[in-house]
Amino acid sequence: MSARHLISLDDLTDAELYALVERGAAFAAGRTEAGGPQARPLDGRITGVYFRATSTRTRTAFSVGALRLGGQIISYGAGDLQLNTGETSEDTGRVFSRMLDVLVARTAGETAELRGWAAQHRMSVVNAMSAQEHPTQGLTDLTTFLGRFGRIEGLRVLYVGEGNNTAAALALGLTRYRGTTLELRTPPGYGLDPDVRRRALAHARAAGSALTEHHHMADLPGDFDAVYTTRWQTTGTSKPDADWRERFVPFQVTDALWKTSPRAVFLHDLPAHRGEEVTAEVLDGPHSIAFQQAENKAHSAMAVLEWCAASLPVPAHGDREFRAA
Template identity: 50%
Template sequence: MNNPINGPVNSHRGLYSLADLDDDSIQRIVRRTIELHTDRAAHTSPLTGLVTGLLFTKTSTRTRTAFTTAAIRLGGAPLAFGPADLQTNTGESAADTGRMLAGMLDLLVVRTAGPMQELRELSGGGELPVVNAMSAEEHPTQGLADLATLIHHFGGLDGIRVLYVGEGNNTAVALARVLSRQPGCHAVFASPAGYGLPPAVLAETAATAARHHGSVTEVHDMAGVPEAARGAGGSGDIHAVYTSRWQTTGSSKPDPHWRDAFRPFHVGADLMDRLPDAVFLHDLPAHRGEEVSGEVLDGKSSLAWTQARMKAAGAMAVLEWLATT
């Protein structure tokens, strides 16, 4: 795994969870994301001579396109695998598959509805750097692109309050982890009871945010949002509202009436009109009329389309980081 420009890829690096990264690494990737969003040619082709495998076992538009084009723009060669292409589909273990791929690939990007442990097994015992392009527990590259979008818009997040509305899914986990690292940033997660952030993640990110003079809190009633925002100190104004699909890719809910619990968490013009200075974010794809109205998604306050384009620059920044660190 030799890069003729920057030397060997550090085979023990990978991006499985944002919890594994230190603050400096997160800030470095986000800074490069913003730079590459501004100028996609602002690099030295760090993937020249390298082959990046892309294993997507679940549907993807933005993330798959982002990493495929990122590998090409950085001078590398992408090699795509579909959900039925590998022998894991016939019973070969992820560990055996990873051991083989480690001898043929330089980097591997994986999307799965399975656990993060599956990605670690595909690393071939740590020989092959693996990027988590979404797993059941977390969507770290989405979180990095989200952070880059917010910093690009606000300039910095000290004193900024972000309201996340909806399920505490893998996107929400990544968002909580990146926001909790930003000095003076406050995040409120509003989810139906039983659908919030995993308790361990909430405890972890709340403690991290407190160390950075910020906060991560959770409410299960939209009526509790103003009080939670005020509890963070200052005016309590919400500067950004974020939502995602109620039905996470590759998942299902055991309660057949779950939509009834989610309806009060719809982001419509009535909510955004009460927050006239707030911007709107969505990780896409969106279901207009369900988690968000078309009026909000396509409205003047929406950063959702900038956020989607930021994923292309984010993929470049992550691959460059792996190839040059």
């Protein structure tokens, strides 16, 4: 078998996407029926956790997930690898693939580097956030919707804020569920990447869902099931213009949005800056499920790691079996 990789949600078939989300929701509900309560699909396997950029939730989620599934982890920080002394990314990936079973990596850079590491068949590579997309966040969000509503089909979601890598994953995932609506309100100059929008619209046409984007907060429809935002300063990035905050101020999430969507829940991928992208009244209020969403990162991570493990050869007893490429 060939190792499975998750670099973009678009790498998944619809069936794989739905199965990963359902499995994450099953873990969240305490169900492990696929392998029984003592299932340890990562037993005898080693997961490398490499984060070049800061992380609280995703790094913890995949570390906890690997350990709960019976695996062992090796954790690398931004200054730990010989990449810092001039070793090429390609050579680093080749070495990883001869020692690790799974590599979970946050580069905060171009997705192409991760695809380079995935150009082999013995080690699974998971994108824990690149500049273009945050696919494991997208799975977490869908898992949260499923757990909260018991369905994803037909949900109406309002996303407010920058069209960043979290917004990209949400767009590429939610539009693949029939009858959903994703309304994006993004500041001028900070919208969804055109290629992501094109791909998401193609998913929407195929699934009978809807995606719209506007760069203002006027004429906002109501009756949303969920309101979602992210912090204004995305991890590992900086804004090109000095007055960017002026463009973002009208896109702050306040409790005024609940006047036309009184039953909506609030999501945030965290970390949050109260008083900037969202008020404290919303984040800490009765509609917020942001911290349940954060907990679901661990459940989604377990689903991804289990899915990766199913594609790998059975580990040798004792020392890890090293095979020729």
